[in-house]
Amino acid sequence: MAPRWKGKDAKSKKDAEAEALKEPMSKIVSQLQSSLLQSDTCGFLSDNSVCLAVQAEQLDLLDKACFGRPVRKVEKDMYWFQLTLEEAFYLCYSLKCLKINGGAESGPSNDDELWHYLKSKKEAFPFYYKAYSHLRMKNWVVRSGAQYGVDFIVYRHHPARVHSEYGVLVLSRDNDDSVNGRLRVWSDVQCTTRLLGSVAKTLLVLYVNKNGHCDESPLCLENYAVEERTISRWSPEQCRERSI
Amino acid sequence: MAPRWKGKDAKSKKDAEAEALKEPMSKIVSQLQSSLLQSDTCGFLSDNSVCLAVQAEQLDLLDKACFGRPVRKVEKDMYWFQLTLEEAFYLCYSLKCLKINGGAESGPSNDDELWHYLKSKKEAFPFYYKAYSHLRMKNWVVRSGAQYGVDFIVYRHHPARVHSEYGVLVLSRDNDDSVNGRLRVWSDVQCTTRLLGSVAKTLLVLYVNKNGHCDESPLCLENYAVEERTISRWSPEQCRERSI
Numbered sequence: 001m002a003p004r005w006k007g008k009d010a011k012s013k014k015d016a017e018a019e020a021l022k023e024p025m026s027k028i029v030s031q032l033q034s035s036l037l038q039s040d041t042c043g044f045l046s047d048n049s050v051c052l053a054v055q056a057e058q059l060d061l062l063d064k065a066c067f068g069r070p071v072r073k074v075e076k077d078m079y080w081f082q083l084t085l086e087e088a089f090y091l092c093y094s095l096k097c098l099k100i101n102g103g104a105e106s107g108p109s110n111d112d113e114l115w116h117y118l119k120s121k122k123e124a125f126p127f128y129y130k131a132y133s134h135l136r137m138k139n140w141v142v143r144s145g146a147q148y149g150v151d152f153i154v155y156r157h158h159p160a161r162v163h164s165e166y167g168v169l170v171l172s173r174d175n176d177d178s179v180n181g182r183l184r185v186w187s188d189v190q191c192t193t194r195l196l197g198s199v200a201k202t203l204l205v206l207y208v209n210k211n212g213h214c215d216e217s218p219l220c221l222e223n224y225a226v227e228e229r230t231i232s233r234w235s236p237e238q239c240r241e242r243s244i
Numbered sequence: 245m246a247p248r249w250k251g252k253d254a255k256s257k258k259d260a261e262a263e264a265l266k267e268p269m270s271k272i273v274s275q276l277q278s279s280l281l282q283s284d285t286c287g288f289l290s291d292n293s294v295c296l297a298v299q300a301e302q303l304d305l306l307d308k309a310c311f312g313r314p315v316r317k318v319e320k321d322m323y324w325f326q327l328t329l330e331e332a333f334y335l336c337y338s339l340k341c342l343k344i345n346g347g348a349e350s351g352p353s354n355d356d357e358l359w360h361y362l363k364s365k366k367e368a369f370p371f372y373y374k375a376y377s378h379l380r381m382k383n384w385v386v387r388s389g390a391q392y393g394v395d396f397i398v399y400r401h402h403p404a405r406v407h408s409e410y411g412v413l414v415l416s417r418d419n420d421d422s423v424n425g426r427l428r429v430w431s432d433v434q435c436t437t438r439l440l441g442s443v444a445k446t447l448l449v450l451y452v453n454k455n456g457h458c459d460e461s462p463l464c465l466e467n468y469a470v471e472e473r474t475i476s477r478w479s480p481e482q483c484r485e486r487s488i
Binding site: 188191 | 394430431442
């Protein structure tokens with residue numbers, strides 16, 4: 001399926017595509033990275049998310065790069081912003097532009113401690129994080145897929161410019177129950193492909209395999225392998241050789 | 245949700261409902277039962293289905309009662325008809341109006357042997373059959389739910405007269421992997437309720453619990469318990485107390 005750019009007519013769709021090409025996601029994320037680094041931004045853990053206080057300029061960059069969501073305005077030119085655990089750890093560990101601490105109490109003081117905290121909040125965090133970072137590093141925009149009954153949905157640019165193209169399920173060839181609750185039976189495959197098909201998305205399954213590697217430290221992420229598979233409905237009529 | 249009778253306008257919908265009331269499903273199934281008994285009909289096992297040869301009158305009754313599907317015309321006034329394993333066993337074991345044999349080779353010669361054969365073809369057959377017969381005995385029409393990513397869909401009358409109201413998943417509180425591949429994680433619940441919601445159906449989960457009872461003979465079916473649960477999406481806005 002070709003990307004579906006947003007717009008009222010063919011011309012405005014073309015415009016959306018041209019704007020996206022002019023300002024690629026990699027460039028926007030770099031700008032966000034520099035800005036967060038410069039301001040030495042620090043987020044704090046708040047149960048299953050990370051909160052940070054940002055100024056208008058960063059609010060704009062976070063929105064353009066599609067990380068998190070604004071919560072509310074605190075004071076003039078200062079906003080509360082909320083990141084998912086995957087988003088926060090990506091900015092912290094992969095882009096090295098965000099510090100995270102445990103709030104008022106004694107929180108994690110280094111990457112290993114933070115990693116353990118995140119795993120304690122979400123057992124399958126290593127799998128989801130590997131999938132999230134795998135897609136982000138390829139410059140896909142990654143958002144929650146809860147609305148469509150999948151783990152993530154991915155866009156090739158900002159959701160204001162383009163419809164998402166894939167619904168993502170994270171599974172593993174490792175025999176790990178924390179991440180293998182989906183696609184165990186055909187009815188689930190039928191349900192998922194039909195639902196995603198009805199909203200013009202393709203099911204992308206990311207098998208994150210630890211292959212016996214530990215998950216005691218985020219350094220282990222390097223050894224995890226990611227297999228990509230798309231699953232589509234097959235219509236015998238459509239695929240059959242055409243008669244002459 | 246109220247039943248959605250089929251028709252172009254309000255009047256023809258009313259007519260469909262009136263016709264269904266005049267000719268309830270229990271009556272149609274009784275007619276089919278008498279007809280099959282009279283003709284001493286015998287089906288034979290063909291891998292994952294049961295085939296039978298029927299005449300035009302029975303073809304009509306099978307269609308009206310929503311069992312199976314016609315395959316093709318064999319000769320004048322004689323048709324091949326195909327039943328699912330659940331449908332065939334229901335006619336054979338619960339309604340006692342169909343004999344089933346193993347075709348040319350030595351097949352099952354009594355209910356116990358047939359039960360073992362069906363379990364060998366479909367490991368979770370006892371669970372699915374209990375769910376199927378549970379709904380049929382309450383005069384629901386039960387059809388395959390493959391199209392909607394569920395095990396069954398149920399109609400309150402013939403699908404020509406009314407839209408199906410429930411999508412059914414068969415699960416068990418027994419720790420049995422053959423039947424517990426669905427609804428293990430939230431994303432699956434979201435996927436299923438969203439898909440069924442989009443086609444105006446409600447998710448009905450039937451938990452079939454053997455409670456330690458054996459499954460060596462179809463007599464055990466009597467001891468299986470069926471728990472019924474419907475699952476719907478909850479919208480906080482819709483359900484919130486109205487302000488005055």
